[in-house]
Amino acid sequence: MKLIRVLIAGMALLAISNVAHSATIIWTNTSGGNWSVANNWSPNRVPTNTDDVLITTPGTYTVALDVGRSYYTTNVGNLTLGAGGGAVGVQTLFIPSLSSQYYILWVNSLMLVTNGGVLQMTNGGMVIYPSSSLTVAAGGTINMINTLLVLYGHLANAGTINVTNTSANPFFGGEIRSINDGSASYQGGLLNQPSGLINLAGDGNNLDTAGDSFGGYEYIINQGTIVKSAGTNVCHVSAPFMTNSGAITVQSGFISMRPFVTQSGGSLNVSLNSATNYGSFQIYSGSYYTPFTHILLAGAFNATLNNGYVPTNGTSFSVVSVLSPDSYSGSFTSLSLPSSVTWQSSYGSTNFTLVAGSAQPQFGTFNLSGT
DSSP states (O other), X not given: OHHHHHHHHHHHHOOOOOOSOOOEEEEOOTTOEETTOGGGEESSSOOOTTOEEEEOXXXXXXXXXXXXXXXXXXXXXXXXXXXXXXXXXXXXXXXXXXXXXXOEEEESSXXXXXXXXXXXXXXXXXXXXXXXXXXXXXXXXXXXXXXXXXXXXXEEESSEEEEEOOSSOTTOSOEEEEOBOSSSSOXXXXXXXXXXXXXXXXXXXXXXXXXXXXXXXXXXXXXXXXXXXXXXSEEEEEOSEEEESSEEEESSSEEEEESOOOOTTOEEEEEEOSSSOBOXXXXXXXXXXXXXXXXXXOSEEEEEEOTTOOOOTTOEEEEEXXXXXXXXXXXXXXXXXXXXXXXXXXXXXXEXXXXXXXXXXXXXXXXXXXX
């Protein structure tokens, strides 16, 4: 993708000027408007790359990032979005489509999306620099539609991140891409905190790395919830270092996890919507940087039936597949399966399968008598 190549190359191409002093620039137009209009800010000037930017004035409005005519358009020092939620309204920063030009926001220090703040990106992109960070507080929201978020720095999420693919291509949607080579130059990684929700709303939406081109130290630490909520194809959740003490859920299609890990207290969860439409996992032991070895199953596995669906006897659901050349051993610490059906679970050589038995009586009892 052109945008991906542009963003990854950006560190080598963009020079950031060092200025002795920074200023605090506050958005004041509660009717909303364009970033490039000086009168929308106090003091009346457009923020520069060392300024502290506050979009925190109460009210419900949208600030549209409209500046620039090149790949690298807008740089800020610190940026805070959100006035606290509730009665003070919703404050949205909108990074629009790339249809005519690249609208890309580069954050040099700290970006904070607080309660009531919404960062909306459509066919756009944003870069978090090394030694900088993006924090989404409880009540804060990021909506990414066919958008690339590149993490040279850290992302901590206690709010909601929605990653959506509206294109016709099931393999190229939105992506949060970490780049971390263990040095000060690349420090990217993702922490999803206990209250955090990352919603992969469709196929081709990935939590990923730059593959063999960079890195080797990227991480995903999931303490909250990661859910694939739509689509019938794949989303990737991949990093060399990954832990899951929260919940990873597939409502339809499948998540490819590389490497596989579920800690004590963590769970994998699937929805069973029909005999042919259900969530599942494909798991690897290795990553781009580590060899395939052996997978040891752990943690909880849970399944739910959706929309009144009750499988007939013998219906089989391959809910976990181990891809060659991997192997696995062990079993999940616990299984929680729908009580309206009796189940058999099978640990095969390359997959874990659920097989429906007989449905339990739903109303009253049924008695046979006589000879």
